[in-house]
Amino acid sequence: AQSVAQPEDQVNVAEGNPLTVKCTYSVSGNPYLFWYVQYPNRGLQFLLKYITGDNLVKGSYGFEAEFNKSQTSFHLKKPSALVSDSALYFCAVRAPTGANNLFFGTGTRLTVIP
């Protein structure tokens, strides 16, 4: 069975500093990995995904994520954080065949301090 872990409930970072939001996964076979962002009382917005190819994936709003197969990780990164990046971030995994749905982590609340 597939699963996703986000070890940090909360991440605080100063504006302008680099940010990292951690995610590790467990899945049989090659994974499909995703990051979503959620602003208060809103639906989830897709940021980026890894299916195959280059381990460094670039997405929306300047975010990127690095797929590391040996560490089963898919950490979200941004070189310079903005106050507007403050939100709830979810990592998700989907099995490459059969399953139609995503399994989500418990979320990490990112706060960017001005």
Add this chain to the structure above:
Amino acid sequence: SQTIHQWPATLVQPVGSPLSLECTVEGTSNPNLYWYRQAAGRGLQLLFYSVGIGQISSEVPQNLSASRPQDRQFILSSKKLLLSDSGFYLCAWTPNRGRVTGELFFGEGSRLTVL
């Protein structure tokens, strides 16, 4: 372009009352449709998904049911609400044909408070 709509956006209902949340998708055909629940602003739990009209898969036993009366319409229902049904309900879709790239597209959510 494709859009997804959920309504109502907020709902306050007494315990024991019925529930109907609706979700429609525009600009695509034969989508996969999903209902997720988010409790306490955190993790998402998949409740139901559907790959076609009248085809519903339930992921967890619960007080809720889902129906898909039309290709792009997905309804979440309950005959009698419980306090534990309170939460933020999210509808999502993904293409069901062609190159499936995997990401889900979410609606804006429906916040249900059961009193």
